[in-house]
Amino acid sequence: MSAPLVVFDLDGTLIDTAPDLIDSLNYTIEAVGLAPVTFDDLTHLVGQGVKVMIQRAFELRREPLDEVTAAKLFDRYMEHYQANMPGKSLPYPGLVACLDRLEAAGMRFAICTNKGSQLATLLMEKLELSHRFAAMTCGDTFAFRKPDGRHVLQTVELAGGDPLNAIMVGDSINDILAAQNAGVPAVAVTFGYSDVAVDQLNPDRIIESYADLTPEMVLELLDRGAERSRLAR
Numbered sequence: 001m002s003a004p005l006v007v008f009d010l011d012g013t014l015i016d017t018a019p020d021l022i023d024s025l026n027y028t029i030e031a032v033g034l035a036p037v038t039f040d041d042l043t044h045l046v047g048q049g050v051k052v053m054i055q056r057a058f059e060l061r062r063e064p065l066d067e068v069t070a071a072k073l074f075d076r077y078m079e080h081y082q083a084n085m086p087g088k089s090l091p092y093p094g095l096v097a098c099l100d101r102l103e104a105a106g107m108r109f110a111i112c113t114n115k116g117s118q119l120a121t122l123l124m125e126k127l128e129l130s131h132r133f134a135a136m137t138c139g140d141t142f143a144f145r146k147p148d149g150r151h152v153l154q155t156v157e158l159a160g161g162d163p164l165n166a167i168m169v170g171d172s173i174n175d176i177l178a179a180q181n182a183g184v185p186a187v188a189v190t191f192g193y194s195d196v197a198v199d200q201l202n203p204d205r206i207i208e209s210y211a212d213l214t215p216e217m218v219l220e221l222l223d224r225g226a227e228r229s230r231l232a233r
């Protein structure tokens with residue numbers, strides 16, 4: 001059996017990117033006179049990448065958005081976000097210690113994010129964290145993405161893992177649904193960008209900080225996942 005694999009979401013789970021997402025989005029939409037968004041707004045807007053985030057900002061303000069403007073605003077966002085990276089974005093407290101602890105217990109890691117690959121790759125490099133992950137798949141890696149369970153399953157495969165020996169950690173409905181669709185146990189973090197309380201998403205565990213994510217918890221969840229798939233057979 002391959003090593004246990006912990007698959008992480010990126011925005012709102014590994015890295016607190018909200019201040020930069022908000023800055024870049026507000027810089028983008030101010031060009032067309034849209035009022036700036038807040039952190040609370042962001043929890044509804046984020047989750048399906050930049051194009052959808054811009055579309056949702058227009059829906060929030062009940063303004064129409066044509067394709068030409070959408071394309072221009074996408075470019076404006078990309079330029080601003082990349083030019084300022086890593087900006088204020090930081091790994092959540094205790095993340096690196098958590099990775100060290102799990103790695104010492106023989107576990108490996110991957111990233112399954114709906115963030116676009118250009119931005120996700122650059123950000124993880126700038127934060128000097130890329131090398132900790134066996135694979136990263138993004139919102140534009142496949143023809144499908146979270147909440148599609150195949151996004152998780154393909155990430156596990158690319159990382160050389162086994163879905164029967166993997167868990168997913170995430171902050172939003174996309175992550176928990178994707179894990180459930182993939183048949184992989186799900187851990188929800190409370191510190192991310194969910195617009196609903198994460199207990200409503202029925203994750204297998206909820207953690208309030210990375211101090212809570214122990215090798216014992218991961219192993220317990222892996223047992224639970226294996227038992228579940230045995231019963232499903």
Ligand SMILES: O=C(O)COP(=O)(O)O
Pocket residue numbers: 009010011012046047048049050053112113114115116
């Ligand atoms: O950037 C987004 O819209 C979502 O990114 P996430 O899947 O890493 O939360």
Ligand SMILES: [Mg+2]
Pocket residue numbers: 009010011012013170171172192193
């Ligand atoms: Mg997220």
